[in-house]
Amino acid sequence: MQPMPDYSLSVTEQLKSLTASGTLQVDSAQMDVAKCLDRVLAALKRKRPASKSSALGWLFASKKKTEAGIRGLYIHGSVGRGKTMLMDMFFQMAPCRKKRRAHFHEFMADVHNRIAAHRQKLKNGETKQADPMPPVAAALFEEAELLCFDEFTVTDIADAMILSRLFSELFARGCVLVATSNVEPDNLYWEGLNRGLFLPFVGLLKRHVEIVSLDSPTDYRMEKLNSQPVYLIPIDERTDMAMDASWTQALHGRKAQPTEIAMKGRAIHVPFAVDRMARFSFSDLCEKPLGAADFLAIAERFDTIFLDHIPLLGPEKRNQIKRFIILIDTLYDHGTRLYASAAAMPEELLIERCGTEGFEFDRTASRLFEMRSAEYLAAHHERRAAE
Known part of the structure; x- marks a missing residue:
């Protein structure tokens, strides 16, 4: 059985501990990103008591959260700079009852499967909801209020066309997104087919996450x-x-x-x-x-x-x-x-x-x-x- 994460720690504290022990090198760029992750972590900790209250209290807390949701984080930078390591630290400490860490391609494959299953239900007369996005987003949020994506990238037109609607629904429900990527949001799906239809997602992303760059001078993978x-x-x-x-x-x-x-x-x-x-x-x-x-x-x-x-x-x-x-x-x-x-x-x-x-x-x-x-x-x- 995995030990419970120590919610009293912060990403910054864990990073300092690892550098003090000599496990990691001191890296000011990583420390700056750790502080941004700690902002999200602190917001999740403040919200956590509300999720333990009565069912009615949780309902009102959810409505309040939708109006002023927690702003997530989008970390971009060159390969081998420690983005994934920092996000993994954050994910382990996140005090959410329901959270999910996934590779972006894996997550989108799951989304497409859920959309196909909903359309089959519609065809079979098991639902009258013609639009699959609200129920799919609702089911995803029921399973994870925090989504952490490693290597966020968009190369598939099918993914590009649904991201704006999918995340509009998820963010409206209070979903918090933390992601790493090699590219800044403005360069996602660059030169992709019908990219104009994808651009609303970039604007949506910028409203709901803080964009930070990890510009460490060292490529630790090569070392x-x-x-x-x-x-x-x-x-x-x-x-x-x-x-x-x-x-x-x-x-x-x-x-x-x-x-x-x-x-x-x-x-x-x-x-x-x-x-x-x-x-x-x-x-x-x-x-x-x-x-x-x-x-x-x-x-x-x-x-x-x-x-x-x-x-x-x-x-x-x-x-x-x-x-x-x-x-x-x-x-x-x-x-x-x-x-x-x-x-x-x-x-x-x-x-x-x-x-x-x-x-x-x-x-x-x-x-x-x-x-x-x-x-x-x-x-x-x-x-x-x-x-």
């Missing part, structure tokens, strides 16, 4: 890089042989076979799989019409992925680049061990930086580096041992 032979370049016969050798070693004499993951009337084809290990090519996952929900299903089914032949990614591969970004985000978020062969080192895969993908790929390259680190691989082994 702890300790390369392991799990990312091989270039794509040639020698690399293929090395990947095959690692795959054979991982099989331990077992025989891999094709399998499928059922997905709402269709299936994701897995060329080779055994237990919780699978092998795909870049083409299998990024040149087919797969999305965040598909990659989430793969990450939940397998904890070790072999990915062959990641090519150089030029402007003509924009769809493949988007899928690759979402794939790596999902695998990283689930602590998946990744073996990969590629045409170049992560930071050299993207031939030309343009549009949203240019911003997002910095994070992808950083995560590919970290997924090779001794710390990441050790954490993977610890999770497997605990299962």
Whole structure:
């Protein structure tokens, strides 16, 4: 059983304690963001007693909260600066009875599933509510009054078109949002299709969250890089042989076979799989019409992925680049061990930086580096041992 967080602490105090012990380096930029998180934390603590009162008192408290809700926080900055670490500290301390921390793509996949389920109820005559957004938002808020998103990013037009309406409903109910991102709000969904329809969400976001930048001069992910032979370049016969050798070693004499993951009337084809290990090519996952929900299903089914032949990614591969970004985000978020062969080192895969993908790929390259680190691989082994 997990110990209860110490609500008497603040993010600033925990950060000071870690730097005093030598666990972390002193970083004034991180300390500034910690103070912003403490503002939200203090507001949540002030609100907490109201949630313990009678049912009627809670009702009046909810109405008051809707009129003057707690302002959340949107932290943006370059990769490896400690955004996720600070948000995780905050989330552990947040005294909310109902809170949710999720990767943004995972959350939106859940939202789309709920919308589809509501539309099916409407079709079956089980509800007369034609608009799915109010009941979906109500259900989400009932489960979590605090939402924490790691790596907030918008690349999918389906997500872009519903965000304004979804969060209008959530914020009206008093939902508090804390998010990290590589890009500031004005650059979200940059050059996206029908971006004008997305822009009202940016204005809504700015009204309900404080925008802060984490501009630490140190990339901590690069500092702890300790390369392991799990990312091989270039794509040639020698690399293929090395990947095959690692795959054979991982099989331990077992025989891999094709399998499928059922997905709402269709299936994701897995060329080779055994237990919780699978092998795909870049083409299998990024040149087919797969999305965040598909990659989430793969990450939940397998904890070790072999990915062959990641090519150089030029402007003509924009769809493949988007899928690759979402794939790596999902695998990283689930602590998946990744073996990969590629045409170049992560930071050299993207031939030309343009549009949203240019911003997002910095994070992808950083995560590919970290997924090779001794710390990441050790954490993977610890999770497997605990299962």
